[in-house]
Amino acid sequence: MRPAIVELQGIRKIYGIGTPVVTKVLHGIDLRLEEGEFAALIGPSGSGKSTLLNLIGLLEHATAGEIAIAGESATELDEVALTELRGRNIGFVFQFHYLLPAFTALENVMMPAIIRDGSPTPRAEADANELLAKVGLAGHEYKKPSQLSGGQQQRVAIARSLSLSPRLILADEPTGNLDTHTADEIFALLREFNRERGSACLIVTHDPRLAGRCDRKIELVDGDIVGSHEIAADADR
Amino acid sequence: MMPRLRFEWLVALRFLREGRMQTVLILAGVTGGVAVIVFLTQLITQLQATIIDRVLGSQAHVVIRPLEEANARALDPAGSSAIVEPRAQRLKSVDQWEAVMRAAAATPGVVAVSPVATGPAFAVRGQANKSVALLGVDAERYRRIVKMDDNMTRGRFEVEGTHALIGIELAKDLGVTVGDKIRVVTADRRDEQLTITGLFDMGNKDLNRRWVFVTLKLAQSLLDLPGGVSNIDLAVSDIFAAKDVATRLEAATHLTVDSWMTTNAQLLAALRNQTVSNNLIRSFVTIIVALGIASVLVVSVVQKQKEIGILRAMGASSRRIMAVFLLQGGMVGLVGALLGTGLAITLLQVFSRVYRNADGSALFQATLEPRFAVLAALVALVVGLLAAVIPARRAAKMDPVQAIRV
Ligand SMILES: Nc1ncnc2c1ncn2[C@@H]1O[C@H](COP(=O)(O)OP(=O)(O)OP(=O)(O)O)[C@@H](O)[C@H]1O
Numbered sequence: 001m002r003p004a005i006v007e008l009q010g011i012r013k014i015y016g017i018g019t020p021v022v023t024k025v026l027h028g029i030d031l032r033l034e035e036g037e038f039a040a041l042i043g044p045s046g047s048g049k050s051t052l053l054n055l056i057g058l059l060e061h062a063t064a065g066e067i068a069i070a071g072e073s074a075t076e077l078d079e080v081a082l083t084e085l086r087g088r089n090i091g092f093v094f095q096f097h098y099l100l101p102a103f104t105a106l107e108n109v110m111m112p113a114i115i116r117d118g119s120p121t122p123r124a125e126a127d128a129n130e131l132l133a134k135v136g137l138a139g140h141e142y143k144k145p146s147q148l149s150g151g152q153q154q155r156v157a158i159a160r161s162l163s164l165s166p167r168l169i170l171a172d173e174p175t176g177n178l179d180t181h182t183a184d185e186i187f188a189l190l191r192e193f194n195r196e197r198g199s200a201c202l203i204v205t206h207d208p209r210l211a212g213r214c215d216r217k218i219e220l221v222d223g224d225i226v227g228s229h230e231i232a233a234d235a236d237r
Numbered sequence: 238m239m240p241r242l243r244f245e246w247l248v249a250l251r252f253l254r255e256g257r258m259q260t261v262l263i264l265a266g267v268t269g270g271v272a273v274i275v276f277l278t279q280l281i282t283q284l285q286a287t288i289i290d291r292v293l294g295s296q297a298h299v300v301i302r303p304l305e306e307a308n309a310r311a312l313d314p315a316g317s318s319a320i321v322e323p324r325a326q327r328l329k330s331v332d333q334w335e336a337v338m339r340a341a342a343a344t345p346g347v348v349a350v351s352p353v354a355t356g357p358a359f360a361v362r363g364q365a366n367k368s369v370a371l372l373g374v375d376a377e378r379y380r381r382i383v384k385m386d387d388n389m390t391r392g393r394f395e396v397e398g399t400h401a402l403i404g405i406e407l408a409k410d411l412g413v414t415v416g417d418k419i420r421v422v423t424a425d426r427r428d429e430q431l432t433i434t435g436l437f438d439m440g441n442k443d444l445n446r447r448w449v450f451v452t453l454k455l456a457q458s459l460l461d462l463p464g465g466v467s468n469i470d471l472a473v474s475d476i477f478a479a480k481d482v483a484t485r486l487e488a489a490t491h492l493t494v495d496s497w498m499t500t501n502a503q504l505l506a507a508l509r510n511q512t513v514s515n516n517l518i519r520s521f522v523t524i525i526v527a528l529g530i531a532s533v534l535v536v537s538v539v540q541k542q543k544e545i546g547i548l549r550a551m552g553a554s555s556r557r558i559m560a561v562f563l564l565q566g567g568m569v570g571l572v573g574a575l576l577g578t579g580l581a582i583t584l585l586q587v588f589s590r591v592y593r594n595a596d597g598s599a600l601f602q603a604t605l606e607p608r609f610a611v612l613a614a615l616v617a618l619v620v621g622l623l624a625a626v627i628p629a630r631r632a633a634k635m636d637p638v639q640a641i642r643v
């Protein structure tokens with residue numbers, strides 16, 4: 001068994017505690033994700049997929065339960081330590097690109113490195129240029145997000161999520177608003193980086209086609225994991 | 238390419254650049270506010286300095302007199318418009334004036350001392366007969382009390398023997414000029430023939446009509462003050478400390494010691510009121526500028542909610558997000574201060590050209606003292622930072638998930 005990149009134990013999430021509207025979203029999730037694993041998180045709308053992803057990404061606090069990233073328990077960490085742990089291990093790709101509109105594509109890809117190092121370095125710039133070329137955006141480095149198409153924006157977001165070679169990439173419907181062809185390209189990119197760099201990926205998707213091309217399918221219904229299937233290697237991969 | 242700035246600076250600058258209209262408006266607000274403050278401060282400081290300069294142009298900062306003479310101020314400019322008749326009454330000398338003078342000179346803050354023998358007399362030339370004030374001085378010492386050198390229109394500020402310096406009005410009244418002779422007569426009929434060696438203009442008709450400078454020795458003999466002086470004039474380094482110096486000297490000498498601040502109490506009160514209202518205006522403008530910066534930044538934080546969330550998700554701590562917004566406030570303050578100072582200089586130039594004295598000379602100088610520019614920059618920087626505190630804290634507290642969820 002490979003070492004775990006994510007380990008969840010009894011994760012519960014309840015919104016609106018102490019208010020008239022209490023929403024119980026997750027009811028005790030146990031989940032283990034291995035280094036280099038490429039998994040899909042599927043389930044109906046409102047089942048808690050984004051919530052779970054945000055918890056794993058240390059963007060939200062669980063109401064109860066244990067969470068560990070790369071073997072390091074996050075349960076007791078304060079805000080600064082969480083930010084640090086997140087920055088060191090996790091890259092995000094969101095459904096909507098969420099690039100920084102004030103910065104160019106290149107600067108967006110460099111941003112995680114700038115945050116880590118304190119200021120831009122020639123090394124970070126070279127890496128970002130290479131990543132942009134990898135996602136097929138050579139020649140678009142100095143465009144602002146508003147000057148790029150939806151698919152191009154999402155590629156920039158993927159390049160950005162990879163910029164620090166994270167051990168875990170969390171992608172929340174990265175192809176949600178793209179046409180099938182572009183969606184396939186984006187998915188293929190994630191797959192490529194997973195193979196090349198060994199980054200584990202957890203991808204939320206509503207697309208059964210894409211889910212079927214992952215190593216594993218984790219199904220969430222009404223806040224509970226109802227199934228976790230290894231998918232046999234097939235011709236599609 | 239991307240400047241090699243620190244993350245906080247990079248993001249702050251980019252946010253400001255991207256928020257074009259907001260940045261322009263906020264900068265315009267700070268610029269206007271700083272300009273008003275700097276302009277008003279410079280203007281009022283200068284006008285007040287000019288007024289005080291004028292008052293002190295013919296008056297010692299501090300005057301020591303014999304006790305009994307307290308209410309017989311023949312030379313008090315406040316009462317100088319009253320006609321002072323020569324009196325038969327004998328003038329009193331300052332007791333042991335040489336010792337008093339030495340003590341005064343040794344007092345901290347005192348920069349010059351000058352003994353003066355002064356009293357009433359008549360200046361006579363043919364049929365003309367004018368009431369004057371005789372001032373016996375040591376020119377070398379007196380010019381350090383009142384800047385007589387600047388006031389001389391003919392000749393130099395020097396007296397010896399039976400030479401005399403008179404004002405331009407008296408010269409006109411008597412129809413005399415440099416080289417002519419006049420006679421002075423005192424109440425008890427002592428008299429002397431004087432040669433006019435210089436004319437002065439004190440910028441005050443009354444003084445130009447009444448003051449006659451002679452040597453200390455001559456005044457002593459004419460005024461029947463053998464070896465004595467009627468007062469000792471002092472100059473101090475800090476003119477606004479004159480009152481304290483006077484109080485200290487009075488306690489030490491048991492003589493009557495007056496400062497210009499006492500004799501011009503009304504003027505000083507008026508100036509003080511002006512300063513208070515100026516401070517009030519400055520405070521209001523500062524508050525308004527601060528509110529302007531704060532409100533624009535609060536709006537910007539809300540608009541940038543998503544970006545803040547993204548930056549947080551990428552590993553930027555809330556403290557660094559806070560720094561981004563504090564920097565924006567500080568930069569807006571500082572740049573606004575620079576622009577505002579420039580605007581203030583322009584305003585000063587325009588106003589000094591438009592508003593002039595009756596004689597056409599400039600009412601004030603179109604220059605800005607560097608200390609006001611520095612002060613404005615510091616204040617604007619601090620105000621900018623303080624105004625940014627609330628928005629910055631809001632930004633720092635912002636939940637990244639809230640920003641990232643649509
Ligand atoms: N901040 C919040 N406060 C209260 N309820 C919330 C909050 N965020 C999410 N929820 C609720 O939690 C439940 C799960 O939301 P979540 O976004 O995780 O669903 P999802 O599985 O990602 O759905 P979708 O496929 O539509 O994106 C929903 O019922 C939602 O209303």
Ligand SMILES: [Mg+2]
Binds near residue numbers: 051172
């Ligand atoms: Mg979702």
